[in-house]
Amino acid sequence: MTQATLDFYFDYSSPYGYLASERIEAVAARHNRTLRWHPILLGAIFKLTGQQPLTEAPLKGDYAIKDFNRSARQFGINYQHPSPFPIGSIAACRATIWIRENDNDTVCAKQPAFIHSVFRAFYVEGKDITDATVLMQLAADLDIDPDSLAQGIGTPTIKDALRQDNEAAIARGVFGSPMFIADDEPFWGHDRIEQLDRWLETGGW
Amino acid sequence: MTQATLDFYFDYSSPYGYLASERIEAVAARHNRTLRWHPILLGAIFKLTGQQPLTEAPLKGDYAIKDFNRSARQFGINYQHPSPFPIGSIAACRATIWIRENDNDTVCAKQPAFIHSVFRAFYVEGKDITDATVLMQLAADLDIDPDSLAQGIGTPTIKDALRQDNEAAIARGVFGSPMFIADDEPFWGHDRIEQLDRWLETGGW
Numbered sequence: 085m086t087q088a089t090l091d092f093y094f095d096y097s098s099p100y101g102y103l104a105s106e107r108i109e110a111v112a113a114r115h116n117r118t119l120r121w122h123p124i125l126l127g128a129i130f131k132l133t134g135q136q137p138l139t140e141a142p143l144k145g146d147y148a149i150k151d152f153n154r155s156a157r158q159f160g161i162n163y164q165h166p167s168p169f170p171i172g173s174i175a176a177c178r179a180t181i182w183i184r185e186n187d188n189d190t191v192c193a194k195q196p197a198f199i200h201s202v203f204r205a206f207y208v209e210g211k212d213i214t215d216a217t218v219l220m221q222l223a224a225d226l227d228i229d230p231d232s233l234a235q236g237i238g239t240p241t242i243k244d245a246l247r248q249d250n251e252a253a254i255a256r257g258v259f260g261s262p263m264f265i266a267d268d269e270p271f272w273g274h275d276r277i278e279q280l281d282r283w284l285e286t287g288g289w
Numbered sequence: 290m291t292q293a294t295l296d297f298y299f300d301y302s303s304p305y306g307y308l309a310s311e312r313i314e315a316v317a318a319r320h321n322r323t324l325r326w327h328p329i330l331l332g333a334i335f336k337l338t339g340q341q342p343l344t345e346a347p348l349k350g351d352y353a354i355k356d357f358n359r360s361a362r363q364f365g366i367n368y369q370h371p372s373p374f375p376i377g378s379i380a381a382c383r384a385t386i387w388i389r390e391n392d393n394d395t396v397c398a399k400q401p402a403f404i405h406s407v408f409r410a411f412y413v414e415g416k417d418i419t420d421a422t423v424l425m426q427l428a429a430d431l432d433i434d435p436d437s438l439a440q441g442i443g444t445p446t447i448k449d450a451l452r453q454d455n456e457a458a459i460a461r462g463v464f465g466s467p468m469f470i471a472d473d474e475p476f477w478g479h480d481r482i483e484q485l486d487r488w489l490e491t492g493g494w
């Protein structure tokens with residue numbers, strides 16, 4: 085029998101997506117779920133839903149930055165609010181998808197490690213993850229060939245794959261980051277991990 | 290020594306505000322906090338922050354209605370998503386403020402009971418809480434004189450008090466419903482009650 089899945093949608097430019105990335109593997113493991121990582125581009129989705137980046141809203145923006153830090157401290161996760169913020173995460177998304185799509189299974193298995201590297205480079209080390217050379221260095225550190233990666237993310241195949249992933253996410257009702265879907269049940273927000281965990285444990289209510 | 294406070298801001302047209310109203314007294318009691326209830330008008334605040342009612346956003350709106358029900362079930366709270374929704378809660382806000390401002394201390398002490406009545410009338414019984422006669426009946430059921438209430442909510446004093454309350458809320462950074470403020474620390478969302486509870490227990494982190 086195939087193991088049940090847990091889908092995790094995130095934008096690299098989402099602090100709550102980063103916080104969730106540090107906690108979601110434990111939830112998946114606890115409930116014997118295969119975790120599927122889906123980098124998405126919220127910008128395209130926000131155009132559809134009329135939302136704006138959280139930190140740019142009056143009042144809400146100040147609270148949000150305070151809360152990123154407070155939530156990180158609560159769960160013992162390193163966090164340094166990056167500047168500039170928000171950023172365009174298209175290069176990082178394409179790199180992540182190239183790693184998934186790569187024929188070499190050894191590389192494909194490194195996808196979660198690469199995702200953590202990119203998130204931590206941005207939210208802990210203050211690196212510019214819009215810069216392809218930064219992404220190549222992160223790949224090289226994981227023994228993923230940086231030149232193949234650099235070549236790969238420029239191909240129509242990878243560009244189309246990201247566009248299709250984003251459209252598929254929208255079709256499933258994804259409108260924010262992080263979102264989790266288990267057995268077609270969607271959960272939105274880092275602050276819903278406990279609810280998701282309880283849902284998986286009880287089978288829902 | 291005066292007991293420390295816990296400020297609870299809500300809009301009657303906010304389902305998460307309603308859910309929070311059913312749980313927040315237990316949190317305040319557990320930490321020996323005087324709970325202060327603040328009805329606000331999110332419409333005026335949304336104009337400032339550029340937000341739109343949650344249920345009217347594409348994708349997000351459908352999720353929101355699903356989540357109101359799921360969250361209510363999780364905590365064993367009765368919930369029937371009202372129609373029409375959202376509504377203007379100005380009459381209900383003014384009535385709540387009139388009860389607080391009333392010279393008669395016996396009436397003033399009934400404010401929490403009245404708030405629960407209004408919320409449950411809307412989210413459980415499907416009553417039209419924009420209708421002053423409905424509000425008067427809810428007041429009468431609590432032995433609050435409905436005629437004095439009806440007269441009171443039309444006065445400039447009460448209208449000004451609501452306007453001032455709303456401005457004071459904005460000045461404290463309130464931008465959503467529910468919001469909680471304890472010792473100047475703000476928490477936004479029904480799904481942050483656990484975090485608030487832990488903050489009050491530990492003194493923060």
